[in-house]
Structure formats: structure tokens, C-alpha cells
Amino acid sequence: MTEDKIKLKLQPEVLEAVVIRFVGDSGDGMQLTGTQFSDTSAMFGNDIATFPNYPAEIRAPQGSLYGVSGFQVHIGSVEVSTPGDSVDLLVAMNPAALKTNLYALKPGHTLIVDTDSFTKKNLEKAEYTTNPLEDGSLENYRVIEVDMTSLTKEALKDVSDLDTKSISRSKNMFSLGMVYWMYDRSKDYTIDFFNKKFKTQPSIIEANTKVLNAGYYYAETLELIPNAYTISPAKMSPGTYRIIMGNTATAWGFLAAAEKTGLELFLGSYPITPATDILHELVKHKHFGVKAFQAEDEIAGVTSAIGAAFAGDLAITTTSGPGLALKGEAIGLAIMTELPLVIVDVQRGGPSTGLPTKTEQSDLLQAMYGRNGESPLIVIAASTPANCFNFAYEASRLALEHMTPVILLTDGYIANGSAPWKIKTVAEMPEIKCNRITKVKENWHPYERNEKTLARNWAIPGTPGLEHRIGGLEKDAVTGNISYEPMNHEKMTEIRAKKIELVQFNIPDLEIEFAKEGDLLVIGWGGTYGSLHSAVKQIYDEGYKKIGYAHFNYINPMPKNTGEILSKYKKIVVCELNTGQFASILKIKFGQFEFLQFNKIQGLPFSNDDLIQKFNELV
Amino acid sequence: METTTENKYTAKDFTTNQEVRWCPGCDDYVILRTMQKVLPELGVTKEDVVFVSGIGCSSRFPYYMETYGIHSIHGRAPAIATGVKLANPNLSVWIATGDGDSMAIGGNHFIHILRRNIDLNIILFNNEIYGLTKGQFSPTSTIGQKTKSSPYGNTQPPFSPGELALGANARFFARVGGNTPKEMAQIFTDAHQFKGTSLIEVLQNCVIFNDGCFDHITDKAVKEDKQIFLEHGKPMIFGKNRDKGLVLNGLKLEVATIGENGITQEDLLVHNAKEQDPTLHQMLVRLKSPMVMGVIRSYNDVTFEVREDALTAQVKANSNFTKTDDLFFSGETYEVK
Numbered sequence: 001m002t003e004d005k006i007k008l009k010l011q012p013e014v015l016e017a018v019v020i021r022f023v024g025d026s027g028d029g030m031q032l033t034g035t036q037f038s039d040t041s042a043m044f045g046n047d048i049a050t051f052p053n054y055p056a057e058i059r060a061p062q063g064s065l066y067g068v069s070g071f072q073v074h075i076g077s078v079e080v081s082t083p084g085d086s087v088d089l090l091v092a093m094n095p096a097a098l099k100t101n102l103y104a105l106k107p108g109h110t111l112i113v114d115t116d117s118f119t120k121k122n123l124e125k126a127e128y129t130t131n132p133l134e135d136g137s138l139e140n141y142r143v144i145e146v147d148m149t150s151l152t153k154e155a156l157k158d159v160s161d162l163d164t165k166s167i168s169r170s171k172n173m174f175s176l177g178m179v180y181w182m183y184d185r186s187k188d189y190t191i192d193f194f195n196k197k198f199k200t201q202p203s204i205i206e207a208n209t210k211v212l213n214a215g216y217y218y219a220e221t222l223e224l225i226p227n228a229y230t231i232s233p234a235k236m237s238p239g240t241y242r243i244i245m246g247n248t249a250t251a252w253g254f255l256a257a258a259e260k261t262g263l264e265l266f267l268g269s270y271p272i273t274p275a276t277d278i279l280h281e282l283v284k285h286k287h288f289g290v291k292a293f294q295a296e297d298e299i300a301g302v303t304s305a306i307g308a309a310f311a312g313d314l315a316i317t318t319t320s321g322p323g324l325a326l327k328g329e330a331i332g333l334a335i336m337t338e339l340p341l342v343i344v345d346v347q348r349g350g351p352s353t354g355l356p357t358k359t360e361q362s363d364l365l366q367a368m369y370g371r372n373g374e375s376p377l378i379v380i381a382a383s384t385p386a387n388c389f390n391f392a393y394e395a396s397r398l399a400l401e402h403m404t405p406v407i408l409l410t411d412g413y414i415a416n417g418s419a420p421w422k423i424k425t426v427a428e429m430p431e432i433k434c435n436r437i438t439k440v441k442e443n444w445h446p447y448e449r450n451e452k453t454l455a456r457n458w459a460i461p462g463t464p465g466l467e468h469r470i471g472g473l474e475k476d477a478v479t480g481n482i483s484y485e486p487m488n489h490e491k492m493t494e495i496r497a498k499k500i501e502l503v504q505f506n507i508p509d510l511e512i513e514f515a516k517e518g519d520l521l522v523i524g525w526g527g528t529y530g531s532l533h534s535a536v537k538q539i540y541d542e543g544y545k546k547i548g549y550a551h552f553n554y555i556n557p558m559p560k561n562t563g564e565i566l567s568k569y570k571k572i573v574v575c576e577l578n579t580g581q582f583a584s585i586l587k588i589k590f591g592q593f594e595f596l597q598f599n600k601i602q603g604l605p606f607s608n609d610d611l612i613q614k615f616n617e618l619v
Numbered sequence: 620m621e622t623t624t625e626n627k628y629t630a631k632d633f634t635t636n637q638e639v640r641w642c643p644g645c646d647d648y649v650i651l652r653t654m655q656k657v658l659p660e661l662g663v664t665k666e667d668v669v670f671v672s673g674i675g676c677s678s679r680f681p682y683y684m685e686t687y688g689i690h691s692i693h694g695r696a697p698a699i700a701t702g703v704k705l706a707n708p709n710l711s712v713w714i715a716t717g718d719g720d721s722m723a724i725g726g727n728h729f730i731h732i733l734r735r736n737i738d739l740n741i742i743l744f745n746n747e748i749y750g751l752t753k754g755q756f757s758p759t760s761t762i763g764q765k766t767k768s769s770p771y772g773n774t775q776p777p778f779s780p781g782e783l784a785l786g787a788n789a790r791f792f793a794r795v796g797g798n799t800p801k802e803m804a805q806i807f808t809d810a811h812q813f814k815g816t817s818l819i820e821v822l823q824n825c826v827i828f829n830d831g832c833f834d835h836i837t838d839k840a841v842k843e844d845k846q847i848f849l850e851h852g853k854p855m856i857f858g859k860n861r862d863k864g865l866v867l868n869g870l871k872l873e874v875a876t877i878g879e880n881g882i883t884q885e886d887l888l889v890h891n892a893k894e895q896d897p898t899l900h901q902m903l904v905r906l907k908s909p910m911v912m913g914v915i916r917s918y919n920d921v922t923f924e925v926r927e928d929a930l931t932a933q934v935k936a937n938s939n940f941t942k943t944d945d946l947f948f949s950g951e952t953y954e955v956k
Contacts, residue, residue, distance in 0.1 A: 043953045189951075233955075242952045255943045266706055268698075285946070286931045287938035291705050296731040300698035303691065303728075307671070307702025310689055311710065315702070333692050422955075423947045461687040461703070461710050464666040469635070469681050471690025472674075481637065482682065 017076030019084030020179065022172075023101045024093030026060050026069040029172040033091075034071025035418075036176055040189045042243045042420050045233025046075040049385075049530060050418045051083035051605075056273070056357045063125040065096045075183075077232040081384075082530035083417060085607040089182075091175045093117060093148075095126035102138075110142045112175060116149035146218070148174050155214035161203040170211045177215025187212055239422045246385035246415040247274075250318075250344060250408075251281035253392025255288060256424070258314045260393075261400065261432050266313040267292040268304035270323065273356040274412040275346035278318045298326035302343065306330060309339040310470070312436075312460035314396055316342040321350045321363045324407075325370065331405050332371045335496065337470045338447070338456045340399035344392070347411040347527075349603040358603030359413035361526055362578040367407040368556060368585065374493050376500040378402065379556040381409040383529035386421040388414060391553065397432045402503055403455040409555075411527040411577075413605050434458065440465035447480035453506070454499040503557050510550055510559035513537075517568035518546030520619050523595075524575050525552035525582050528606055532575055535611035544619055555582070558589070566593050571618055573598055575606065628659035635685045641676060646797030646823040647744065651683055653800045654713075654742075657807045658686075661711075668711045671700040673720040676751050677744035677823075680715035694725025697732035697741070704737050708924045711811065712739035719749050722758040722778050730787035733816055737923040740810045740817045743780055744797075746825040747832050754828035766828070780820045781904030785897045785916065791817035792904065793914040796837040797824055802848060802912065809914050815922050822910075836910045849903070849913035851892040854884055857909055864888070865906075872902045874909070892917040 020037065024030045031052055038050045053070045060067025074084035090105045092098040094117040105111060118133055132138055133145060152171040156162060173190075180187055191209055198204040244252075258265035267290070269279045283292040291313070295301040302317040309315035319327060324345045334341045347363045349355025367379045378398050382391035388410055395408040435450065437457040446468040447456050459466035468480065476483035477491050514536055524532040529551050536549040550565055552558065566572060566586075573596040574583040580597045587595055598614050600606055633655040641647045658668065668686035672678035674693035681688030687710075691699050696714045704712045721729045721743055732741070748766060749755040755768035759780065763772040784792050791813045793806045803821065810817035822833045836845045847857035847865065855865040856877075864887035866875045875882045892914050894900070900916040940946050 039951065043951070045953075045955060236955045238955050240948065240952050240954055242947075242950070252943070252947065255946070259943050264706065266702065268702060285940075286934040287940045288943065288946075289931065289935075291927070293701070293705060295698065295701075296727055299695060300701075300728055300731070303695040303698040304702035304705070306691070307689070307699035307704075308706040309702075310687075310699075311669075311703045311706035313702075313706040315706075329692055330695065337689070423952065425944050425947070426942065460707075461669045462666055462707060464664070467665055467686050469670075469684075469688035469690065471681070471688075472692055473690065 016078045017074060017080060017084075018089065018183070019072065019074045019087045020089045020091070021070055021072040021087045021101060021104060022091045022175065023068055023070040023097035024172065025062055025097070026055055026057070026067045027062065027169070028069070028093045029169060030069050030071050030093070033172045033176045034073055036190045036193065037179060037185070038073040038075070038418065039243050040180070040185050041073070041075040041183075042241070043189055044185060045236075046077065047080040047234035047236060048076075048243070048418075048420060049074045049080045049083045051413065052416050054357060063094055063096055063122045065100055065126060068097045068100045070097070070101060077234050079234065081534050082605070082608070085609060089179070091179065093172070093175070095122045095128055095132070098132065099126045099128065105141060107140045108142065110144060111138065112144045112146060112178065114148035114171065114175075115145045116147050146174075146178070151214060151218065152211050155210050156207055159203060159207050159210065162207055166204065166207065170207050173208050173211040174215035174218070177212040177217075178219040180212075181216045181219035187216060236420065237422065241420045241422050243418050244386055244389070244421040245277070245418045246382070246388045246410055247277035247346065248281050249386055249388035249421060250382070250392045250410060250415070251278045253389040254282070254314070254316055254342070254396060255285060255290070256389070256426050256429055257393045257396030257432065258290070259288070259426050260429055261314060261396075261434055263312070263314040263434070265290045266305060266308035266315045267318065268295050268301040268308070268315070269293070269318045270295050270298045270301045272298070272320045272323045274348055274415050275318045275320045275323070275344065277415070278344060278346070298323040299330060302327040302330040302341075303333075305341055306334050306337070306339060309334070309341050310337070310460070312458075312462075314400070315340070316344065316396075318344040318346070320346050320348050320356075321366065322353065324363060324366055328371045331377070331407075332373060332375050333472045334405040335371070335375045335377055336472050336474075338403045339405070340403055340458070341405040342392075342395045342399050342408060343405060344395075344408045344410065346415045347409060355603040357412065359411045359527065359605060360578060360601065360603060361409075361411060361528070361576050362581065362601070363409065364525075364555065364578065364581040365584070367409055374497065376497050376556070377404055378406040378500060378503055379409065380406065380554050381526035381552070382414060383526055383551060383553055385414050385417045385419040389421065389424065393429055397430065398503060398506070400432055400434045401455065401506065402453055402499065403435055403458060404499065409526055414527040436460070437466065438463055445478060445480050446470060447475060447477065453502055454495060501557055504560045507554050507557075507559060509561045510552065510565055512565060513549040513551075514540045515546050515548040518548055519570045520547045520615065521566065521569035521572045522547065522549045522575060522615065523552070523572060523582075523586075524549070525555060528575060528577060531606040531608065531611060535606075535608050535615060538608070538612060539615055539619070547615065547619060552582070555585070563590055566590055571596060573614070573618055575599075575611070577601065577605070628665065630655040630659065632665065633658050633685050635683055637682050639683055640679060642827050644826040645676070646746075646821070647676060647680075649797055649800050650742065650744065650803065650821055650823065651680065653803045654684065654807060657804050661808065661811050663711045667709060668713070669700075669703055670713050670715060671696045671703060672715040673725060674751070675717040675720045675749075676825075677715050677717040677742075678720060694720055694723070695728060696720070697725065697728035700739055701732060701735070701737055704739055704924060705927070708738070708928070714739065714741040716741060716743055717750075718743070718745045718747060718757045718759040718780070722780065722783065726758075730783070733784055733787040733789040733818065735923040736788075736790050736815045736920055738814050738816070740807075741819065743818060743820045744823045745780055745820050746823045746829055747777075748825050748829035750825050750828055779904060780818075781915065782901065784818050785901050785904060789818050789916065790815040790918045790920050791914070792820070792900070792916045793817070794820045794822070794904070794910070794912050796822050796833065796842070796846070796912065798837055806914060809917070813917055815920055845909050846912050847909040849890045849892070849911060849915060851890055851914065851917065854887040854889050856884065856887055872906055893919065
């Protein structure tokens with residue numbers, strides 16, 4: 001590399017936030033590189049948000065366009081609520097990665113490429129007719145060309161016991177080293193990581209450390225990149241933090257709920273992208289007595305959980321859209337038998353197999369209505385990677401307190417994304433009041449209800465004197481015995497609906513951010529919180545003070561003050577990653593208001609630019 | 620599961636106040652009465668017994684048993700029962716299912732529960748017909764059988780439940796006629812005592828839609844010549860005159876008559892239900908005449924829940940985590956001041 005290849009003027013910068021994307025072949029270790037950078041930044045005190053973007057194929061052909069894997073991280077000294085849209089630094093390890101990701105790089109910003117990978121063969125695979133490094137097409141960017149593969153080999157020439165594959169696979173650490181230097185990050189966390197991860201393979205530790213250092217000093221020695229991108233620690237509330245992925249947070253929320261209630265945790269699950277990591281996480285925790293059962297199919301996943309709920313466990317099942325469809329009949333059984341059960345749906349693009357690794361919010365109506373008969377249940381949605389913890393806990397609380405199945409919606413975006421989580425102890429989590437009954441009462445019936453919540457009592461096998469039978473047939477409102485009486489069926493249908501409606505008195509009110517009344521109310525739900533919050537904040541901070549934002553985590557029932565909030569704005573726009581499913585529910589429940597819509601169905605989160613443009617049109 | 624020596628229950632204690640809704644004359648009554656009679660003798664307490672069922676005539680069973688019970692959805696009883704048993708391994712769990720419930724809509728759960736060998740008991744009411752939906756052919760109906768959904772004769776070859784079960788690595792399989800409560804009681808007891816998944820096929824006559832389908836085996840007049848009731852460790856002998864038995868000729872089971880061709884009782888096969896190798900058990904379940912009854916296979920193996928418990932104990936012993944807080948604050952954390 002020579003200095004004249006740095007195309008644009010270099011200006012030292014002090015930044016509040018920066019978005020970096022590492023992209024390469026699916027075997028290039030981009031997920032690891034990105035994770036290391038984000039973890040290091042979090043340790044430094046930055047707020048972070050990350051998003052991995054990887055192909056559905058496990059090992060797509062090398063160099064192919066569809067085999068590109070990426071990891072984006074947004075770090076800031078200010079609040080960071082999304083992984084960011086357009087990027088400030090793009091690290092592209094091969095032509096295919098460049099081709100598929102250049103669109104995201106802001107004009108004038110930095111691109112680091114491994115020139116060694118720009119071979120004729122790789123350019124052809126990426127469908128480039130001319131070499132973009134030579135044809136002038138990158139003029140608007142600051143291009144830093146590094147012969148990274150050769151430099152990596154050079155750095156490792158004295159390390160014995162390394163095969164060619166291990167050598168070329170460590171070049172990702174060269175790029176990481178460079179980026180650490182650029183953003184003034186310490187290498188220590190990553191070197192510690194090598195020492196732990198490869199404890200038994202000293203040559204791998206040595207190789208990775210050498211290459212990381214080589215990249216770091218390469219950036220420093222050549223003085224080609226000014227070391228002035230300092231991002232100070234963010235202002236975050238004091239406490240102990242860790243970086244957590246959404247799916248892990250979900251799993252941990254259930255662990256906390258089980259410990260709080262003293263119940264054993266049972267998971268019945270069948271592997272499905274992007275929900276499987278919850279199973280992977282829970283199956284590790286046998287030390288807490290977690291019973292994670294990998295069933296023969298989705299239906300056995302939910303029905304084994306129903307069996308466990310009947311027998312007294314905190315029972316959950318985890319899945320994604322196609323699996324939720326398969327579980328529908330069984331969820332109806334849980335509604336009819338009024339057993340506590342949590343169903344997690346980590347949403348992905350649909351219908352059918354759809355876009356397994358991409359995000360979408362298109363299972364909302366399935367969650368609400370996707371069962372035979374009148375079958376209401378509680379639907380809640382998490383909105384950030386970290387609050388998956390709270391909502392998994394909350395789903396457990398509501399299921400146990402109201403004796404009903406609860407569907408918890410997350411999505412591929414927050415489930416795979418990671419963010420700092422201020423660690424919660426079990427002691428600070430809210431109480432959960434189970435409906436367990438252990439003493440025999442005169443004339444006891446299994447469908448006796450709590451007058452306030454209409455939740456039935458929960459008598460579990462092994463309790464003497466409370467032997468009873470439940471099932472999917474309609475039952476008498478008083479005795480719980482089978483009943484086909486017309487008026488009884490109507491009454492039971494009403495009770496089941498009322499029971500869910502009453503949950504609104506056991507959940508928090510809807511909160512408004514920014515203008516408490518005004519011209520425009522932006523509505524979102526679930527995993528779009530970060531994007532919507534940032535966009536509304538930007539407009540509000542820029543001086544337009546009549547925009548408010550309401551984010552729904554409770555979908556069914558909705559918070560009891562919802563109608564009151566809707567009445568305080570001239571216009572309402574509902575933003576969601578589907579064709580308008582939540583808007584349709586709002587239209588049914590609040591027909592007196594007009595609901596405008598903003599929708600995106602591309603398997604991707606909202607971009608800030610799209611939202612700003614839309615809101616500006618409306619205000 | 621508490622074991623009590625005193626016999627404190629009677630059949631009445633296991634009878635609910637629900638009106639039994641099966642057709643008059645149905646073998647289901649025999650199964651119900653036998654179960655209510657056997658349970659008091661098993662030494663289990665009522666609150667520790669759970670009956671789980673799916674959908675179909677047989678699946679009404681839990682409503683009539685004064686124990687815990689769940690009448691679930693079509694085909695899913697094995698998965699629900701697995702959840703019940705894993706949640707509380709102390710329970711005595713019984714599944715009541717039919718040929719359609721277990722081998723058509725619930726086929727997947729049926730083979731997987733047998734494979735896992737969790738300790739519970741499955742009573743398979745096989746009547747070779749769909750009763751509750753009023754007479755369609757089932758996965759065990761014979762070729763040519765005329766039913767509501769096969770008016771010109773069934774063209775789908777049947778499963779043999781025993782063969783299917785042994786193919787799925789069932790450790791315990793027994794077969795019994797729906798009209799022989801004494802043998803049935805013995806088999807229920809054996810199944811209860813067996814540690815692992817026990818499958819009992821009951822040849823259950825449906826008086827309305829498939830009446831007499833097992834008469835050629837179970838009718839009193841032919842029963843002794845058309846059935847052989849096996850007992851572990853005893854020679855395979857049958858017949859009105861107790862003069863017939865089973866011998867192995869090459870790779871085939873054959874009927875031999877004592878006194879003919881120099882055959883003596885010593886030449887007959889001796890039943891070994893506990894043998895791990897299922898080859899001979901497979902041949903026995905396939906035999907049509909005589910139909911083999913009794914406990915055909917009873918191979919002791921480690922149960923699923925025992926494997927799970929052992930692994931959990933091992934993980935607990937090697938873990939530093941006792942509370943979730945230990946996990947949450949473990950590894951890479953950092954302070955914000």
C-alpha cells in the first residue's frame with residue numbers, strides 16, 4: 001500500500017457514535033471479529049448495539065455473493081438504540097463482501113479491503129467485470145488497501161505447527177488489530193479471550209495474538225490512519241453490566257422466573273432458526289435443574305410442555321413462525337385446560353419457510369388468532385436484546401398468575417443482536433403469585449376461580465385428595481366435568497375471554513416518549529423499538545416538539561390507557577415490519593381513530609433515513 | 620410413588636362419578652374394570668397415578684379413572700405423558716390410546732416414546748377401525764376391509780403394532796385379548812412393574828363398526844387352539860390338549876405337535892422375554908396362527924429419566940452455580956460508575 005491510495009483527506013475526528021461493519025466469506029470469522037470489537041468497546045464503557053447478518057447456508061461456496069457473512073456494531077458515547085443503518089467503516093475481506101455491502105457505506109467514509117483476495121477468480125465470483133480497486137468506482141470513499149493475507153503469512157512465518165488453513169483463517173485478526181488501533185481500543189480483552197478459548201492449543205494462541213498485534217502495529221507504524229477517533233464512555237446508569245444476546249436474555253429470564261417461584265423449569269423444543277439458541281442456552285443449565293427436552297417435532301415440543309405444566313413445572317416451548325403454526329392445536333388445549341404455558345416465537349420472514357435468517361414481525365396475527373375456535377391468550381413482545389430478559393420473566397409471571405398460555409414474540413433482529421444489559425438479580429425481580437392449591441377443600445372443583453382474575457386453581461398430580469381430570473372438551477363452568485350444554489358453552493367462552501381482558505389490570509400503563517400530546521403519534525411494537533425511538537428522537541431533538549412515540553410490549557390485552565393516549569394526537573402512524581397487522585388490530589379495537597401505516601417487508605429492520613423521511617412527510 | 624403394603628383401596632376408589640359413554644358390549648368396559656381392579660393391588664397411591672389420552676373412543680378412559688388425568692388432543696398423549704413424567708418421575712403414568720391415535724396421527728410420538736424408554740405404560744386399544752368418527756379404516760385395518768371410507772375394500776396394507784414397536788426398539792411389548800380380564804390383569808401388573816416404556820396391545824372388539832374382527836382368535840370355541848399365551852421361562856406350548864408348541868426350523872417359527880415326528884416337550888422353544896436381541900420376539904409378534912399373547916418382550920434397559928437424572932446430578936456436582944445470580948455475574952462483566 002502506498003500513501004497515494006488513501007483517496008480522501010484525513011481529518012482527525014471526535015465522534016459520538018460510529019457504525020462499523022465487518023464483512024467476509026462465511027468462513028472468514030466475521031462474527032468473531034465483530035463480537036470481539038463490540039465486547040471490547042462495551043468493556044471500555046461505550047453503549048453498543050450489534051447485528052449479525054449471515055447466510056442460511058452453513059458453508060456457502062467460497063467467494064460467492066450469497067455466502068457473505070457480516071457483523072455490524074454501533075458504538076457510542078451517547079445512547080445507542082440500534083445497530084445503525086449506514087456505516088462509517090466497512091471492512092471487506094473479499095470482492096463479494098464489498099459488492100454486497102458497499103451500499104451501506106456513507107460517502108466519504110472509510111473502506112478497508114484485503115487486496116490479496118481481489119483475484120481474477122474472486123472478482124468473477126462476485127460478478128465484477130472490472131476490478132473496483134482500479135476502475136475508479138470507489139472514488140467517493142476513503143479506501144485503505146491492505147495486502148492482509150500476505151501480511152498475515154509474513155507475521156506467522158516463525159510460528160511452528162500451523163497449517164496453511166489456520167494461517168489464512170487468522171487474517172480476520174489482522175483487520176481487528178487495525179480497527180482497534182483506529183478506535184483507540186485495548187487489545188487485552190481479545191488476547192485474554194484467545195488464552196481462555198485455545199487453552200490447549202498454544203500455537204493457535206500465539207498465531208492469533210501475533211496477527212492481532214501485526215494489524216495493530218501496521219496501522220500505527222505506517223501512520224496512515226489518524227488515531228483520533230475517540231469515542232468516550234457513554235453515560236449509562238451505574239451498575240454491573242454484561243453484553244447479552246436477545247436469545248440468551250430470553251433463556252435467562254425463564255431461569256430467573258423459575259428460581260423466583262421455586263418451580264422447576266421445563267422446556268420442550270424442536271430446533272428451528274432463529275430460536276434454537278434459547279434451547280442451546282437452557283440445555284446448559286442442568287445445574288439449576290432445568291429440564292430441556294429436545295422433542296421429536298414442534299408438536300411434541302409444546303405438548304410435552306403442557307404435560308409438564310399439568311404436573312407443576314414452569315413450562316415453556318420455543319419456536320419460530322412455522323413451528324408456531326404446528327403448535328396451534330396444542331396451544332388451544334392449553335387455553336381450554338387453562339394451564340400456565342409460555343410459547344416463545346422468535347419471528348422470521350414468512351410465509352412457509354420464507355426467510356429463515358431474516359427478521360420480520362409477520363406472526364402477530366398468527367399469535368393472536370392462529371387457532372381454532374374462540375381462543376384468546378396473552379400476547380406480549382420484547383423490544384430490545386436486553387429486555388428479552390424482562391419479557392421472558394413477565395411472560396412466566398402472567399402465565400402463572402392468570403393460568404393461561406402466553407405467547408412471547410421476539411424476532412431475529414433482537415434475538416441475534418446484542419447489547420449491554422445491566423444485570424438484574426433475582427431478588428429485584430417482581431413477585432410471582434402462583435395459583436397452586438395443596439389443601440383439600442370441601443366440594444373442590446378444578447375450575448374454581450380467583451374472583452379477581454378468573455384464574456382457575458392449579459392442583460398438580462401427587463397432591464392427595466385433589467385428583468381430577470381435565471381435557472380439550474368443553475367443561476361445566478362449575479364442576480369442570482364434560483358439558484355440551486349450549487348456555488354453558490357460551491358462558492365458558494365469555495369467561496375465557498374475560499380472563500384475558502382482566503390481565504390489563506396486572507400490566508403497566510402505556511408510556512409516551514417525547515410529546516405527551518400533539519400532531520403525530522408514532523406507534524411501534526416489539527423489536528422495532530430501537531429504530532423508531534432513534535428516529536422520533538432525532539426529529540424531536542431537531543426542534544419539532546409535537547411528535548410523540550408509543551411503543552407496545554403488551555399486545556393482548558393492551559394497556560388500559562391506550563384509548564386515552566390515542567386521543568391526544570392529530571395523526572397516528574403505526575410502523576411495523578409487516579403489511580399492517582398491528583394496525584389492523586388497533587382499527588378493530590379503536591375504530592374511532594384513523595391509523596396511518598408505515599410498513600417494510602424486506603427481511604430487514606427499519607432504516608433511520610426511511611423513518612425520518614416518512615415522519616417529515618407527516619408533520 | 621409411595622409403596623404401601625396394606626391394600627387400602629378397592630376398585631370403587633378408582634371409579635369416578637362420570638357416566639361411562641362407551642357402546643354397550645364394548646371391550647373397553649373390560650379394560651376399564653380390569654384397570655380399576657388392578658390398581659388397588661399395585662401399591663400406588665391414588666394421587667400419584669396419571670392417565671393421559673389423546674382422541675378416540677379409548678381416549679375417554681381418563682374421565683372414568685378417579686386419579687389425575689388429562690384427555691388431550693389427537694395423537695399427542697405420548698408427548699404429553701413424557702412431559703408429565705419428566706416433570707415428576709415419581710408418578711405412575713398410563714397412556715390410553717387407539718390404533719388411529721397412536722399409529723396414524725400420533726405415529727411420530729409413538730415411535731419416539733418407545734425409542735426413549737421413559738418409564739410409563741401404554742395401553743393400545745386395537746380394534747382395527749375408527750370408532751368415534753363412525754367407521755373408517757385405520758392403520759391396522761386389513762386389506763380388502765369394507766368400511767365407511769373404503770366401501771369397495773381397503774387398499775392400504777396394515778401395520779402390525781408389535782412389529783412397529785419392536786422396530787422402534789420397544790423394550791416391553793405384550794398382547795392380550797379384550798375378553799380375557801384375568802390375563803389382562805396380569806399383564807397390567809407386569810407392565811407397571813417394568814421400568815421402561817411398556818406397550819400393551821389389547822385386541823379390542825368394536826361391537827358397532829368392526830364386530831367380530833378378532834373372533835377367529837379370541838372366540839371361546841377356538842381360543843385355545845388359535846392363541847398361545849407366553850410366560851417367561853416356560854415352554855411355548857398351547858392347544859386344547861396342551862399338545863402343540865412352537866419350534867424353530869431354520870429361520871422360521873413352526874407349530875409342532877407333541878408325540879408326532881418324535882417331538883417331545885423338551886424340543887419346544889422356551890420363552891425368554893428378557894433377551895436383548897429382539898429377533899425371536901419379532902418372529903413371535905408376526906406369527907398369525909397361533910396368535911402370540913402375553914408378555915412377548917420385557918428387556919430391562921436404562922430408562923430415559925434415569926439417564927437424565929444421572930446427567931443432571933453429574934452436572935450439578937461439577938458446577939459452581941447454585942443460583943441464577945451466580946450465572947448472571949459470571950464471566951465477562953464490567954462496572955459503570
